[in-house]
Amino acid sequence: MRLVHETTATLAILDAAGLRRTEPRRAVAELIAAREGHFSAADLAADARRRRLGIGRATIFRALDVLVELHAVERIDLPNGQHAYVACRPDHHHHIVCSGCGRSADVGDGDLAAVTGGIERATGFVIDTHRLELYGRCPDCRTRA
Amino acid sequence: MRLVHETTATLAILDAAGLRRTEPRRAVAELIAAREGHFSAADLAADARRRRLGIGRATIFRALDVLVELHAVERIDLPNGQHAYVACRPDHHHHIVCSGCGRSADVGDGDLAAVTGGIERATGFVIDTHRLELYGRCPDCRTRA
DNA sequence: CGGCTCCTGATACCCGGTCTCGACAAGTCG
DNA sequence: CGACTTGTCGAGACCGGGTATCAGGAGCCG
Numbered sequence: 210m211r212l213v214h215e216t217t218a219t220l221a222i223l224d225a226a227g228l229r230r231t232e233p234r235r236a237v238a239e240l241i242a243a244r245e246g247h248f249s250a251a252d253l254a255a256d257a258r259r260r261r262l263g264i265g266r267a268t269i270f271r272a273l274d275v276l277v278e279l280h281a282v283e284r285i286d287l288p289n290g291q292h293a294y295v296a297c298r299p300d301h302h303h304h305i306v307c308s309g310c311g312r313s314a315d316v317g318d319g320d321l322a323a324v325t326g327g328i329e330r331a332t333g334f335v336i337d338t339h340r341l342e343l344y345g346r347c348p349d350c351r352t353r354a
Numbered sequence: 355m356r357l358v359h360e361t362t363a364t365l366a367i368l369d370a371a372g373l374r375r376t377e378p379r380r381a382v383a384e385l386i387a388a389r390e391g392h393f394s395a396a397d398l399a400a401d402a403r404r405r406r407l408g409i410g411r412a413t414i415f416r417a418l419d420v421l422v423e424l425h426a427v428e429r430i431d432l433p434n435g436q437h438a439y440v441a442c443r444p445d446h447h448h449h450i451v452c453s454g455c456g457r458s459a460d461v462g463d464g465d466l467a468a469v470t471g472g473i474e475r476a477t478g479f480v481i482d483t484h485r486l487e488l489y490g491r492c493p494d495c496r497t498r499a
Numbered sequence: 500c501g502g503c504t505c506c507t508g509a510t511a512c513c514c515g516g517t518c519t520c521g522a523c524a525a526g527t528c529g
Numbered sequence: 530c531g532a533c534t535t536g537t538c539g540a541g542a543c544c545g546g547g548t549a550t551c552a553g554g555a556g557c558c559g
Contacts (some may be wrong), residue, residue: 229556231506241374250546264430265508270547286431290545305479311480314363314479324464325488333493334450338433340487343470374525374536395515410539415516437515500559502556507554511549529530 222279222299236262240294247285247293266328284315288344305343309350316343365425367444381407382417391456392430392438430458433489450488454495461488 219238228234232288240256241248241300255271257264275293276282280299280343286304287293303315306313346354364383365375373379385401386393396413402409418439418479421427425444430451432438440458442451449456491499 213488229505231555233507243444259463263508265510267509271506280530284435288485289528290429292435296486302415305473305477306481308482314477316477318495319469320465321469324466325557326468327464328450328461328488329490332450332461334452334459334490335489335496336450336488336490337453340431340485340489340490342485343479343481344471344485346478346483346485351480376525376537378538408539410541411515412517412540413538416537503556505554505556506534507552509552510550512549515546515559516544517541519541521538521540523536525534525536527531527532 219276219281222281223275226275226279228275232269233262234267234272236264238276239281241276241294241296244296247287247295247306247313249291249293285342297342303341303343305345306342307347307350309354310344312347314347328348364426367426368420371420371424373420378407378409378413379417379420381409382414383421385427386421386427386439387440389441392432392451392458394436395487400489430487448486448488450490452490452492452495454499456493457492457494 219242220235223230223234236257237253240253243256244252250266250273253273254264254266254339257269261316269307273282277284277294281282281296282294283297283304285293285295285304287306288308295306297315304313305316309313317322321341325339328334329336363453364387365380368375368379380425381402382398385398386402389397393431394408395418398414398418399409399411402414420438422429426441428442429438430438430440430449432451440451441462442458447460448463449458450461458475461494466484468484471478476479
């Protein structure tokens with residue numbers, strides 16, 4: 210089952226980073242793996258309370274910080290300006306977020322380099338990093354509509 | 355002087371939207387025009403206090419809402435996840451933000467349509483909107499370094 | 500097992516942003 | 530000009546995401 214795989218992978222990442230495998234971090238990793246689409250820290254806190262895990266709010270934020278640091282989770286900005294988190298793979302990529310169900314898919318840079326190159330030439334800036342976020346409707350939500 | 359032009363333009367936008375030209379809105383427009391680079395609502399509030407304008411915090415947020423609505427100002431997300439605002443032109447575009455001085459330039463979509471088209475084909479999503487934010491160093495900051 | 504550290508939960512706190520409310524002033528109409 | 534209507538204002542309470550603090554525990558190593 211995918212969930213187990215994902216959480217063990219997360220724990221392996223902890224090992225690799227020289228961090229302790231603690232019970233709360235394991236639990237947070239499971240809560241995240243059990244979610245679909247983007248979620249907020251408050252969502253996870255609510256899940257934890259519902260399951261009667263004795264996990265504090267601060268711990269959830271700390272675990273999220275760790276996972277963001279290790280690129281197992283990323284912070285995204287919804288069109289309305291709110292923050293959310295999504296589980297994702299650890300290399301450089303972008304997200305396309307479904308406005309219907311909230312699920313997101315990872316997408317690569319594609320030919321973005323050509324675009325940024327053109328912008329560098331036009332503006333004289335040297336681009337260090339970029340962030341591309343896409344919003345739309347996933348195939349499921351479209352067929353359902 | 356650029357400041358005067360910008361604020362009068364902003365006031366004209368208010369008229370066009372059927373909103374009242376009030377003293378506080380005028381003042382906020384001036385504060386924004388006097389700023390370079392991105393700024394936060396707290397920055398404007400501090401400016402207002404320093405100049406002894408009797409402008410409340412809530413009013414600054416309300417004025418910013420109006421200007422965002424009218425596309426005279428845009429909300430951006432800094433790489434560290436914080437929110438900021440930048441004055442900008444009212445059509446669709448993106449921002450490239452200098453990590454040195456904070457100034458930003460507007461850039462067009464370039465060939466981004468090709469990139470998003472490829473992503474639609476690869477993922478099956480239909481893309482409604484996108485947000486591209488670029489971070490780097492402006493020509494001034496580079497020559498200065 | 501002993502002990503050093505890192506980690507945790509509770510709680511207070513901070514800060515950006517919103518809501519509410521009584522007062523006020525912009526534009527309107529007579 | 531003056532009364533009215535209603536959008537807007539400032540103050541301050543409030544809210545929610547996120548952080549700092551701190552005493553107590555759990556991991557891990559020897």
